[in-house]
Amino acid sequence: MQDEQGLVRRAQEHDQIALTQLYEENFDKIYRYTVLKIGDRAEAEDMTQQVFLNALKSISSYKYKGMPFSSWLFRIAHNQVVDYYRRKKRSATVPLDENITAGYDNPGWEAERKMEIEQMTAATRQLTRAQQEVISLRFAGELSVAEVAKVMGRSEGAVKALQHAAIISLRKIMSVGMGL
Amino acid sequence: MKKDREFENILDECLENMLRGKSIEQCLADYPDHAAALEPMLRTASRAKMATNIRPRPEFKDRARHQFQAAIRDMDVKPARGHGFFFRSLKPAWIALAALVAIIIAGGGTVYAAGNALPDSPLYPIKMATESVRLFLTPSDIGKAELYAEFADKRIEEIVKMADKGEVELVQETTNRLNEQLVAMASLTIGDKGTPDSGGMFSLGSHESSRNGEEALTTVPQTTVAQTIAPTTAPPPVVVTVPPYPDKTAPLETPERTPTIVPPAALSAVSDGRVNDVTDEENGDRERIEKLKDLLLRQAIENPEALEKALETAPESLRDILLWAIEVANAGYAQNISNLE
Numbered sequence: 173m174q175d176e177q178g179l180v181r182r183a184q185e186h187d188q189i190a191l192t193q194l195y196e197e198n199f200d201k202i203y204r205y206t207v208l209k210i211g212d213r214a215e216a217e218d219m220t221q222q223v224f225l226n227a228l229k230s231i232s233s234y235k236y237k238g239m240p241f242s243s244w245l246f247r248i249a250h251n252q253v254v255d256y257y258r259r260k261k262r263s264a265t266v267p268l269d270e271n272i273t274a275g276y277d278n279p280g281w282e283a284e285r286k287m288e289i290e291q292m293t294a295a296t297r298q299l300t301r302a303q304q305e306v307i308s309l310r311f312a313g314e315l316s317v318a319e320v321a322k323v324m325g326r327s328e329g330a331v332k333a334l335q336h337a338a339i340i341s342l343r344k345i346m347s348v349g350m351g352l
Numbered sequence: 353m354k355k356d357r358e359f360e361n362i363l364d365e366c367l368e369n370m371l372r373g374k375s376i377e378q379c380l381a382d383y384p385d386h387a388a389a390l391e392p393m394l395r396t397a398s399r400a401k402m403a404t405n406i407r408p409r410p411e412f413k414d415r416a417r418h419q420f421q422a423a424i425r426d427m428d429v430k431p432a433r434g435h436g437f438f439f440r441s442l443k444p445a446w447i448a449l450a451a452l453v454a455i456i457i458a459g460g461g462t463v464y465a466a467g468n469a470l471p472d473s474p475l476y477p478i479k480m481a482t483e484s485v486r487l488f489l490t491p492s493d494i495g496k497a498e499l500y501a502e503f504a505d506k507r508i509e510e511i512v513k514m515a516d517k518g519e520v521e522l523v524q525e526t527t528n529r530l531n532e533q534l535v536a537m538a539s540l541t542i543g544d545k546g547t548p549d550s551g552g553m554f555s556l557g558s559h560e561s562s563r564n565g566e567e568a569l570t571t572v573p574q575t576t577v578a579q580t581i582a583p584t585t586a587p588p589p590v591v592v593t594v595p596p597y598p599d600k601t602a603p604l605e606t607p608e609r610t611p612t613i614v615p616p617a618a619l620s621a622v623s624d625g626r627v628n629d630v631t632d633e634e635n636g637d638r639e640r641i642e643k644l645k646d647l648l649l650r651q652a653i654e655n656p657e658a659l660e661k662a663l664e665t666a667p668e669s670l671r672d673i674l675l676w677a678i679e680v681a682n683a684g685y686a687q688n689i690s691n692l693e
């Protein structure tokens with residue numbers, strides 16, 4: 173954490189290496205989060221780029237409060253997702269874009285992984301919005317419970333309870349709906 | 353209520369351990385009293401984790417990276433405390449250079465250590481960041497091409513080492529990176545030959561195209577070809593074919609490949625055919641291009657050989673990825689050599 177603080181400080185001084193390192197370390201996670209929340213590859217790509225450009229613009233206002241830098245990036249991403257749905261006037265996750273891919277060059281794996289993604293996204297869509305958020309941040313974003321709590325503005329206990337309930341629901345949905 | 357909270361804490365601890373790479377069995381062994389309740393939850397969570405492991409398309413990642421780097425360059429560079437005038441008087445590129453020098457002096461050990469980091473090392477992102485900065489600080493296309501050649505060499509070494517460790521995903525990721533860098537190199541304009549819209553735009557079967565085998569073959573050029581160069585006429589377009597990424601379900605056979613052959617005589621013909629009244633700068637550039645060509649010719653032979661050697665001892669799970677890496681290297685080097693002719 174001490175190292176990351178130093179890295180962020182350098183990034184705030186517009187140090188090219190520090191900015192690039194923070195970008196490379198977080199890019200895939202932010203993309204995974206947005207793609208799961210939006211369900212549309214093109215929109216998720218635009219949004220991921222925008223998250224980093226917005227972060228770049230406002231990095232000087234970032235203040236270290238004991239949480240990793242990624243929590244701050246996810247907060248930006250979360251706000252953009254909320255804004256996206258407000259603009260689109262959509263109340264829930266849109267259907268998964270058929271163009272979303274797992275990112276593998278091997279077509280065999282790609283098909284297998286795509287099916288997994290589709291099944292999981294379909295199951296996730298049946299969760300409450302707060303449960304969806306916990307699953308996206310925890311598994312796609314790889315944030316800890318404390319970090320998820322920070323992004324969502326809830327207590328750690330509340331996030332743990334949401335996580336528990338979300339996994340129970342996913343289990344039920346997947347065993348009923350997919351014959352597991 | 354208290355029991356619920358206790359279970360939520362245990363579940364979270366197991367999930368945290370699982371996300372850090374611990375197996376479900378290891379997690380269950382830590383809490384034998386709760387194993388029955390935990391197991392189905394952890395299996396569902398594991399599936400959710402695997403399903404969410406979506407990766408961005410390499411071409412999107414590349415485009416986004418360039419846009420981000422451009423945005424950094426466009427940023428107002430704030431003066432450092434106490435050195436306002438000095439820093440204000442510098443251009444952003446020089447400030448980046450100064451920052452790089454400062455980091456090398458202050459934290460040079462880390463940057464140096466990262467230079468040899470492998471994809472499974474925590475220092476690897478620093479190595480990638482350093483490569484990006486080196487590219488950023490290199491204004492000329494020939495300079496960038498030299499860097500890409502150096503990076504491609506490193507990627508091959510990383511693929512071989514990761515294959516030796518049986519790291520399937522990292523071999524795949526590094527091969528994608530090799531592909532991206534060879535494509536980026538081919539899109540540079542070097543001398544008066546390469547153009548971003550011609551030879552440069554070859555594609556080595558990104559997942560976008562390989563989802564559709566037909567499409568992959570039409571956009572991806574044909575086996576490595578060496579062409580005869582006549583100094584007075586424009587060279588025919590280089591065609592390079594790369595087979596689509598092998599399907600995991602298809603029987604795995606080592607395909608017969610046409611070896612990369614670019615006759616040295618053809619390469620020297622390029623320089624022989626040029627006009628004589630050239631400036632020192634042009635001579636210098638030509639010399640660098642010749643050196644780069646020599647380097648690529650050597651790499652085009654040695655690197656696929658290193659990958660083939662790795663293939664000989666690789667487990668089944670790595671065979672198709674390594675075959676793909678060989679194709680990426682063969683086609684990428686052939687294209688870049690052709691672009692320099």
